[in-house]
Amino acid sequence: MSKDKFTTLKSAAVPIPDENIDTDQIIPARFLKATTREGFGDNLFRDWRYGSDNNPIKDFALNNPSYSGKILVAGKNFGCGSSREHAAWSIYDYGFRVVVSSFFADIFKNNALNNAVLPVVISDEFLKNLLAAVQKNPSTEVTVDLENQVISYGNQSQKFEINAYKRECLINGYDDIDYLLSLNKEIREFDVAHA
Amino acid sequence: MSEKKPKTIFEKIWDSHVVKRAEGHPDALFIDRHFIHEVTSPQAFDGLKKRGLQVFNTMRTSATADHNVPTKDQHLPIKEALSRHQVETLRKNCKEFGVELYDLGHPYQGIVHIIGPELGLTLPGMAIVCGDSHTSTHGAFGNIAFGIGTSEVEQVLATQCILQYKPKTMKIEINGTLSKGVVSKDIILYVISKISASGATGFFVEYAGDAIRNLSMEARMTICNMSIEMGARGGLIAPDETTFNYIKGRKFAPQGEAFDRAVAEWKKLITDEGAIYDQVLSFDAADIAPMITYGTNPGMGMKVTDRIPTTEELKELSEQASFKKSLEYMGVEPGSKLLGKAIDYVFIGSCTNARIEDLREVAAMVKGKKKADNVEVWVVPGSKQVQEQAKKEGLDKIFEAAGFELRDPGCSACLGMNEDKIPAGKYCISTSNRNFEGRQGPKSRTFLASPLSAAAAAITGKVTDVREFI
Numbered sequence: 320m321s322k323d324k325f326t327t328l329k330s331a332a333v334p335i336p337d338e339n340i341d342t343d344q345i346i347p348a349r350f351l352k353a354t355t356r357e358g359f360g361d362n363l364f365r366d367w368r369y370g371s372d373n374n375p376i377k378d379f380a381l382n383n384p385s386y387s388g389k390i391l392v393a394g395k396n397f398g399c400g401s402s403r404e405h406a407a408w409s410i411y412d413y414g415f416r417v418v419v420s421s422f423f424a425d426i427f428k429n430n431a432l433n434n435a436v437l438p439v440v441i442s443d444e445f446l447k448n449l450l451a452a453v454q455k456n457p458s459t460e461v462t463v464d465l466e467n468q469v470i471s472y473g474n475q476s477q478k479f480e481i482n483a484y485k486r487e488c489l490i491n492g493y494d495d496i497d498y499l500l501s502l503n504k505e506i507r508e509f510d511v512a513h514a
Numbered sequence: 515m516s517e518k519k520p521k522t523i524f525e526k527i528w529d530s531h532v533v534k535r536a537e538g539h540p541d542a543l544f545i546d547r548h549f550i551h552e553v554t555s556p557q558a559f560d561g562l563k564k565r566g567l568q569v570f571n572t573m574r575t576s577a578t579a580d581h582n583v584p585t586k587d588q589h590l591p592i593k594e595a596l597s598r599h600q601v602e603t604l605r606k607n608c609k610e611f612g613v614e615l616y617d618l619g620h621p622y623q624g625i626v627h628i629i630g631p632e633l634g635l636t637l638p639g640m641a642i643v644c645g646d647s648h649t650s651t652h653g654a655f656g657n658i659a660f661g662i663g664t665s666e667v668e669q670v671l672a673t674q675c676i677l678q679y680k681p682k683t684m685k686i687e688i689n690g691t692l693s694k695g696v697v698s699k700d701i702i703l704y705v706i707s708k709i710s711a712s713g714a715t716g717f718f719v720e721y722a723g724d725a726i727r728n729l730s731m732e733a734r735m736t737i738c739n740m741s742i743e744m745g746a747r748g749g750l751i752a753p754d755e756t757t758f759n760y761i762k763g764r765k766f767a768p769q770g771e772a773f774d775r776a777v778a779e780w781k782k783l784i785t786d787e788g789a790i791y792d793q794v795l796s797f798d799a800a801d802i803a804p805m806i807t808y809g810t811n812p813g814m815g816m817k818v819t820d821r822i823p824t825t826e827e828l829k830e831l832s833e834q835a836s837f838k839k840s841l842e843y844m845g846v847e848p849g850s851k852l853l854g855k856a857i858d859y860v861f862i863g864s865c866t867n868a869r870i871e872d873l874r875e876v877a878a879m880v881k882g883k884k885k886a887d888n889v890e891v892w893v894v895p896g897s898k899q900v901q902e903q904a905k906k907e908g909l910d911k912i913f914e915a916a917g918f919e920l921r922d923p924g925c926s927a928c929l930g931m932n933e934d935k936i937p938a939g940k941y942c943i944s945t946s947n948r949n950f951e952g953r954q955g956p957k958s959r960t961f962l963a964s965p966l967s968a969a970a971a972a973i974t975g976k977v978t979d980v981r982e983f984i
Contacts (some may be wrong), residue, residue, distance in 0.1 A: 336835070337835075337836050337839065338832070338833060338836040339711055339712070339811045339813075339836060341811065341948075341950045343929075343948070343950040343951070343952060343953050344950065344951060344952075347930065347952055347956070348581075348929045348930050348931035348953075349930060349931055349956075351553050351581075351931060352553075352582065352596035352597055352599070352600050352931075353596070354556035354557065354560070354599065354600060354603050355556075355557065355560070356557050366951065366952050366956055366957075371938065371956065371957070394836065395712070395832075396711065396712040396715070396745070399711055399712060399715075399745060399811070400647065400742075400948060400950060401646075401647050401929075401948075402554070402645060402646055402647040402661035402662060402663055403553075403554065403663075404554065404557075404645075404663035404664040404665060405664075407663070422712060422715070424712070424715060424745055425681075425715055425716060425745065425747055426647060426661055426662070426663060426742075429662075429663060429666070430663035430664075430665070433663060433665035433666070434665065443832070447832070482540075482679065483538060484538055484539050484540060487538075494665070495665070495666075495669055495676075495677045496561075496565075496665075496668065496669050496672060496673070498539065498542075498677065499542060499669055499672070499673040499675050499676075499677065500672065500673060502533060502534050502542055502673070502675065503673070505533050505534055505542075506533055506542070506544065506570070506673055506674055506675055509533045509544050510544070510570075510571055510674060513544065513546070
């Protein structure tokens with residue numbers, strides 16, 4: 320699905336420092352029953368965000384009015400577990416465009432990139448300092464420059480890696496299916512040869 | 515030069531599926547077999563409709579309903595409206611696009627990763643995908659099988675290809691003899707406890723060594739199933755006589771001479787002498803004991819007789835906060851033992867451990883015994899065929915006499931999506947694959963273990979060392 324084009328984003332950030340945040344936390348399975356891609360943001364981090372009485376849990380970052388912005392900063396191994404793309408949809412639908420962590424699970428990373436959510440991998444040290452900065456001053460502005468592959472805040476900055484193809488897709492709003500459809504003839508031949 | 519370079523089995527299969535390798539692009543990888551289910555396919559079919567596309571090759575696509583189905587009174591309409599709608603949407607999409615569906619009530623219906631192998635749809639040398647992370651299960655047959663997101667499901671439906679970067683390779687070797695009471699689930703829980711829930715991220719794993727070789731096909735599937743729980747893209751085991759014997763005669767497997775020809779090809783699927791892996795890990799089977807998890811990711815596991823680590827024992831200081839939060843959620847103390855801890859539920863099921871051998875093992879252990887009064891025990895077969903086979907062998911009678919409930923096939927309490935949920939605060943010993951917070955239902959608490967350990971716990975009503983029973 321082609322989505323918005325991404326170049327540079329400047330925004331405040333929301334910190335969720337927990338490690339190993341799995342996709343069951345991002346969007347619990349009982350909310351996967353929709354047959355469209357929209358509306359999942361309401362249930363993003365549902366069980367960390369709301370108590371069993373459906374009242375917001377005050378301590379949780381998404382309920383803290385001082386935090387806002389389009390950048391989520393999270394502990395390492397973000398997005399492990401289930402392959403549900405609903406996790407990426409819920410993050411996008413809530414309004415995040417970037418997730419920053421020191422380590423991402425593979426499937427989540429692909430799903431995010433396929434949905435105009437940029438996963439930014441930084442060092443453990445940079446992550447620790449960024450989390451501390453945002454927690455100390457929630458209005459800290461973080462800049463994510465995709466063209467130059469640099470994330471910065473205050474006087475700190477770090478280069479991040481992203482593969483060139485995915486970067487082009489994000490900058491131009493392309494998706495994989497356009498490219499694969501262009502290979503139709505080769506794929507047909509391959510299919511026949513391997514029947 | 516490139517032809518002479520020794521290759522791992524993974525590289526052989528990957529390279530033989532590359533339709534196009536172009537500068538600046540990931541490989542376009544051909545997919546032989548695509549499994550779909552009701553939860554991760556509706557938006558993909560929607561995408562096809564919006565673009566006016568057909569399914570590229572319906573013969574390579576198979577569907578079933580598993581995640582969202584009730585496991586009681588399956589012949590009746592699904593009570594919950596959203597679940598019913600999702601299954602009905604799958605039905606409609608399969609009909610419209612001409613995809614074979616093993617629907618509720620069909621003799622082949624079941625958990626997608628159980629029915630593929632059982633029907634002979636899963637074969638060595640293939641590239642297999644499904645919108646489900648436990649697709650790694652199929653790797654037990656010596657193929658490349660991995661889970662994908664819904665955008666990728668759409669790509670595969672539309673083009674029979676997926677764009678992928680080749681992952682790194684890792685060999686996990688386990689040699690030696692397994693001790694009494696130790697089964698394949700313990701092997702994989704042990705490995706994950708050693709390398710952590712992210713220890714194989716970015717890698718495709720090959721399991722090797724005589725302890726793996728000596729396992730049955732079903733036991734191998736349990737190992738490959740949980741590859742994703744250490745972050746691996748997938749996990750495979752080179753095919754051998756055990757594999758060929760399992761496949762022979764299965765419904766959609768090659769038959770007769772075609773089978774013999776296929777076996778000759780499959781025998782080439784081995785890692786060449788001198789092939790290089792990016793990483794190699796070795797473990798001794800004798801070090802493995804019956805395992806149990808105590809925390810909220812599958813890496814938080816230990817021998818059932820061990821004590822939970824203390825916060826001070828953690829290798830990395832940064833992990834302390836998450837560790838404490840996890841143990842608080844579980845209601846267990848750092849440094850304490852789980853042995854003897856009372857439990858409330860036992861769940862025997864899921865794509866990890868709901869095959870006929872699992873049910874046989876459990877039945878053999880509980881025959882003539884009764885479950886403890888404080889526990890509720892659900893045995894959920896992985897497929898209609900497993901359920902029928904269990905009945906044919908009289909396992910249903912053994913379960914009934916023990917007070918175990920044998921249900922209809924589906925994913926059930928593995929993922930807290932359908933009607934089968936563990937209530938808040940309750941403890942469940944589960945043969946499934948994930949102990950995440952709320953995985954089995956909001957605020958539920960999961961201890962992952964083998965079917966044998968789960969059966970022993972069902973009888974005593976508490977966390978038990980299965981070796982006391984055998």
